[in-house]
Amino acid sequence: AEFERTFIAIKPDGVQRGLISEIMSRFERKGFKLVAVKLVVPSKDFAQKHYHDLKERPFFNGLCDFLSSGPVLAMVWEGEGVIKYGRKLIGATDPQKSEPGTIRGDLAVVVGRNIIHGSDGPETAKDEINLWFKPEELVSYQSNSEKWVYG
Numbered sequence: 001a002e003f004e005r006t007f008i009a010i011k012p013d014g015v016q017r018g019l020i021s022e023i024m025s026r027f028e029r030k031g032f033k034l035v036a037v038k039l040v041v042p043s044k045d046f047a048q049k050h051y052h053d054l055k056e057r058p059f060f061n062g063l064c065d066f067l068s069s070g071p072v073l074a075m076v077w078e079g080e081g082v083i084k085y086g087r088k089l090i091g092a093t094d095p096q097k098s099e100p101g102t103i104r105g106d107l108a109v110v111v112g113r114n115i116i117h118g119s120d121g122p123e124t125a126k127d128e129i130n131l132w133f134k135p136e137e138l139v140s141y142q143s144n145s146e147k148w149v150y151g
C-alpha cells in the first residue's frame with residue numbers, strides 16, 4: 001500500500017547527543033517505514049529555506065545558525081497517518097510542555113535545543129521532502145511487516 005510521507009530530521013543537538021538510534025527506533029517500532037535517510041550539514045542558506053515560514057520571528061537567525069552548525073539526520077518516514085502521528089511522537093515544540101513518553105518530553109529540556117523536526121501538515125511535508133531529498137533518494141519497497149502492521 002502507498003501511504004503518506006513526512007519529513008523528520010534529528011537536529012545537530014540530537015546527533016551530537018547520540019540519540020539517532022533512540023529516535024529512529026521509536027518510529028520504526030511504531031510500524032512506520034523508513035524510505036529515505038542521510039546525514040548532512042545544511043548551509044545557513046539551506047536552513048533559512050527550511051524554516052522560511054519563521055523568518056519574521058526573533059529567534060529565526062539563531063535557529064538557522066543552530067540547524068547549520070553540524071550534522072543533521074534527514075529522514076522520510078511513510079505510513080498511515082504518519083504526518084500527524086509523527087508530531088505526536090515528537091511532542092510539543094517546547095520540551096517543558098511536551099508530555100513524558102514523547103521524544104522531546106523524554107529527551108530534551110529547552111525549546112532552542114529540542115532535538116528533532118517533523119513536518120506539521122501534508123503541504124509542508126511535501127515541500128520539506130522536496131527540499132531535502134531528490135526523488136531518486138526516496139526508496140519504494142515492500143516492508144515485510146506491512147501485513148502484520150496493517151492487517
Ligand code: DAT
Pocket residue numbers: 054059063092093111112114116117118120
Ligand atoms: P516545531 O519544531 O515544533 O514545528 P516551530 O515550527 O514553531 O516548532 O518552530 C521551529 C523551531 O524553532 C522549534 O523546533 C524550535 C525553534 N523555536 C520555536 N519557538 C521558539 C522560541 N519561542 N524560542 C526559541 N526557539 C524557538
Ligand code: MG
Pocket residue numbers: 118120
Ligand atoms: Mg514547525
